[in-house]
Amino acid sequence: MRTPRLASVAAAAAVLSLLLSACGGDSGSDVAKVDENAKEQFAPGSRMKELADAGKITVGTKFDQPLFGLKGLSGQPEGFDVEIAKLIAAKLGIDEKGITFVETVSANREPFLEQKKVDMVVATYTINDKRDMVVDFAGPYFSAGQDILVAKGNPKGVKGPEDLTGLKTCSVSGSTPASTIQTKYPQAELVLFDNYTKCRDALGNGQVDAVTTDNVILSGYVDQAPDKFELVGKPFTEEPYGIGIPEGQEAFCDFINKTLAEAQENGDYAKAFESTAGKVIKNTPKLPTPPRGCDK
Numbered sequence: 394m395r396t397p398r399l400a401s402v403a404a405a406a407a408v409l410s411l412l413l414s415a416c417g418g419d420s421g422s423d424v425a426k427v428d429e430n431a432k433e434q435f436a437p438g439s440r441m442k443e444l445a446d447a448g449k450i451t452v453g454t455k456f457d458q459p460l461f462g463l464k465g466l467s468g469q470p471e472g473f474d475v476e477i478a479k480l481i482a483a484k485l486g487i488d489e490k491g492i493t494f495v496e497t498v499s500a501n502r503e504p505f506l507e508q509k510k511v512d513m514v515v516a517t518y519t520i521n522d523k524r525d526m527v528v529d530f531a532g533p534y535f536s537a538g539q540d541i542l543v544a545k546g547n548p549k550g551v552k553g554p555e556d557l558t559g560l561k562t563c564s565v566s567g568s569t570p571a572s573t574i575q576t577k578y579p580q581a582e583l584v585l586f587d588n589y590t591k592c593r594d595a596l597g598n599g600q601v602d603a604v605t606t607d608n609v610i611l612s613g614y615v616d617q618a619p620d621k622f623e624l625v626g627k628p629f630t631e632e633p634y635g636i637g638i639p640e641g642q643e644a645f646c647d648f649i650n651k652t653l654a655e656a657q658e659n660g661d662y663a664k665a666f667e668s669t670a671g672k673v674i675k676n677t678p679k680l681p682t683p684p685r686g687c688d689k
């Protein structure tokens with residue numbers, strides 16, 4: 394068990410300028426280049442060596458979030474989180490065929506890591522103290538912020554979380570946005586589902602007045618149906634995304650951070666973003682630095 398400490402992602406701007414393009418949609422990319430000599434590079438007994446020797450890795454991700462993790466007709470999830478997972482796998486010498494993507498909804502990310510059902514989670518996963526008590530985090534690799542999605546035309550005039558008072562506000566069990574509403578904006582009438590698509594659909598058919606979660610997730614839903622939804626566009630939290638791994642794998646955490654730093658350096662991080670979320674979110678971010686460190 395590690396000492397809880399909040400990751401300070403100080404200057405990492407939660408305020409992303411979200412410019413929605415007319416046409417979007419995810420697609421896979423071939424950014425990740427598999428390191429054929431990976432096996433020889435890792436110390437015997439290390440987690441990296443185990444994974445490299447197995448030639449397989451199981452990754453928890455979202456299956457219903459456009460831009461970051463969306464399983465479409467191809468049967469394989471696509472998005473920025475998926476590309477980040479592929480970059481890490483490639484450094485372990487594991488190609489796409491060796492990656493098994495498992496759906497992790499918000500509430501089962503910690504349990505899946507604790508039960509070792511997955512080797513890592515890349516799933517719009519905010520680093521925070523509570524989670525850090527039971528899992529470890531590499532990264533952050535991205536910084537989002539909580540925002541609000543409303544019906545087109547914003548019929549209830551929602552300008553920020555204060556305006557959610559008395560409004561049916563949908564979010565997801567086990568997520569940080571849900572707990573922010575519960576603790577800071579209890580006047581909102583919180584409705585919980587297990588994934589954000591259900592919230593989006595509830596907003597679409599008028600069962601709820603608003604959906605709240607990270608701006609980049611909501612942007613994906615606006616991109617899919619710009620005639621139905623709009624984003625309030627004023628993020629009010631910082632959501633630094635980390636890569637969750639089981640506790641006690643510090644060398645693996647360091648390896649992931651090194652892989653991310655290299656990807657920033659050689660352009661793969663930008664390519665991973667631009668081929669996925671960047672089709673809608675026009676500002677390509679830089680990898681937040683410094684990494685929070687794996688010794689916490």
Ligand code: GLU
Pocket residue numbers: 499516517518519565567568569570606607632
């Ligand atoms: N980033 C937030 C979280 O980890 C919201 C997104 C999500 O639920 O995946 O809880």
